[in-house]
Amino acid sequence: MLSMSTYGVADSAQLAILTKALNDYCATHHVVDTVEREQIALKILSLFRRGMIDPGQISTELERVG
Template identity: 65%
Template sequence: MSAYGVADADELAILTKALNDYCSKHRIVSADERERIAVKVMCLFKQGLIDPDLLSAELERVG
């Protein structure tokens, strides 16, 4: 993560996969609900969480 909290291309791919995997697993399809989960993913990222396995586990915990 850059000093400004901006994701690079590799990080963005990890974050997108985490969002898509979570939404698919929990059958989330509405745009509003996906956006809510995306905000949680970004909050985790801003806390320094980018490892795919840890990100998914923490998203399950807080999702």
């Protein structure tokens, strides 16, 4: 199981998961604007800092908060 490090730093496997979550969400919602992508990335990082790394959970939470 992947978990966040003590300092909240993503390792390469976690970074790949977070990047895929961003790309998948943006593709699904046709997000191409850089500013909007950055806002979504910040939401994903916030979820990660709270200990969320499961792709399904991240996707569900992004859909919930928009």
